[in-house]
Amino acid sequence: MTNTENSTLTVEQCAAQIEYLSQFILAERLETLQRAISKRTNYMTLLAENMFHPQNASALVRHCEAFGVQTLHIVQTLCQFNPNLNIVRGTDKWIDIQDHPSTEAALKHLKSNGYRIVATTPHRESCTPETFDVTKGKFAIVMGTEKTGISDLVISEADEFLRIPMCGMVESLNVSACAAIIVYMLSERMRHEVDMWQLTPQEQTRKLHKWLVDTVKDAPALLKRGGFE
Numbered sequence: 001m002t003n004t005e006n007s008t009l010t011v012e013q014c015a016a017q018i019e020y021l022s023q024f025i026l027a028e029r030l031e032t033l034q035r036a037i038s039k040r041t042n043y044m045t046l047l048a049e050n051m052f053h054p055q056n057a058s059a060l061v062r063h064c065e066a067f068g069v070q071t072l073h074i075v076q077t078l079c080q081f082n083p084n085l086n087i088v089r090g091t092d093k094w095i096d097i098q099d100h101p102s103t104e105a106a107l108k109h110l111k112s113n114g115y116r117i118v119a120t121t122p123h124r125e126s127c128t129p130e131t132f133d134v135t136k137g138k139f140a141i142v143m144g145t146e147k148t149g150i151s152d153l154v155i156s157e158a159d160e161f162l163r164i165p166m167c168g169m170v171e172s173l174n175v176s177a178c179a180a181i182i183v184y185m186l187s188e189r190m191r192h193e194v195d196m197w198q199l200t201p202q203e204q205t206r207k208l209h210k211w212l213v214d215t216v217k218d219a220p221a222l223l224k225r226g227g228f229e
Contacts, residue, residue, distance in 0.1 A: 011202045013228075014209035020226050021212045021219060033211050036094070037204045039068040043138050043197040044190055045115065046072050046183070047106055049154065050145040051175065052079035058087035059176035060143070065091040067187040070199065070207070073098045075106050079145065093214055107157050115140040119150045119158035120182065122172040126160045129185040134193055141182055143175055 009017075022030055046064060051057050051074075061083050064072045072095055074081045081099075083092065100106035107117060116139040118132070127133070141162070144150035150158075164173065164181055172178070190197050199207065213219045 009206075009209070011205050014205050017223060017228055018205070018209050018212055020228065021216050021222065024216045024219075024222060025212065029215070033208060033215070036068075037208050037211075038198065040070045040199050040204070040207065041068055041187070041190065041197050042070050042199060042203075043194060044069060044134075044186060045110070045138075045140045046179070047110065047140050047142045048072065048074045048081060049103055049106075049142060049151060050075055050078040051081055051143065053146055053175075054082050054084040055087060056146060056175045057081050058083040060179055061088050061092050061095065061097070063176075063179050063183045064095050067183050069095070069183060069187065071096045071098055073100060073106055073110065073140070075100050075103050077102055094211070103151055103153050107154070110140045111157075114138050116159045117142060117154070117157055118160045118162050119154050120144070120162050120178060121149055121155075122163055122166075123149075124155075124161040125163040127162050128165055129162065129182055129189075132160070132162055132186065132189075134186060134190045139186075141179075141186070143179055146175055 046060060046069060048057070048060055051060070060072060063069075074097060076099065081097075100109060110117060114137065116137060118127075118139050119142045121144070142150055142154050142158070144154065162182065164178060166172070173181075198204070213223075216222065
């Protein structure tokens with residue numbers, strides 16, 4: 001279920017194909033895609049660790065797409081990440097879902113790419129969605145499995161712990177609700193407080209190319225007819 005664009009093409013080749021494919025799509029639809037691309041970010045990302053409820057998996061996909069988080073990282077060593085297609089309703093084709101062979105591999109990948117590991121848990125707190133410093137650099141929000149939460153490995157490797165404060169008798173919300181609150185609040189704060197949170201121009205070009213290839217009917221045949229290999 002991992003979505004990636006064609007990395008064998010240069011940015012210039014992607015741009016040329018975008019110009020060609022644009023004639024086969026309504027101008028309004030192209031503007032919608034371009035507007036969505038301009039709001040996409042990899043400054044913040046999510047890591048779902050062994051999430052087993054299809055409803056929660058589906059919700060994470062929809063939350064990422066709705067609030068412009070381009071990449072959702074997953075670990076499914078214990079539980080399969082299996083979104084319900086009736087809930088996802090095609091939103092998975094607009095984001096990148098990157099599968100990792102283990103939690104250790106996922107954390108190593110994220111840290112090597114400059115991400116702070118921010119673990120969500122009701123039992124520890126170094127920040128809340130209101131106090132988390134979005135300006136310190138890229139960050140990955142880790143959502144744990146439904147019953148037991150984040151793993152001991154995530155706890156030991158986390159740079160910060162984020163908790164949603166409760167004022168009632170309930171100790172915590174379910175994964176879907178937590179993710180909606182956190183992704184919305186932090187993505188909004190990021191856009192207001194952080195410079196250069198968007199995808200780079202090169203990343204935007206590659207992503208728009210992929211979206212057009214996925215959107216335009218018979219795109220491969222049209223590209224071949226247009227002289228593109």
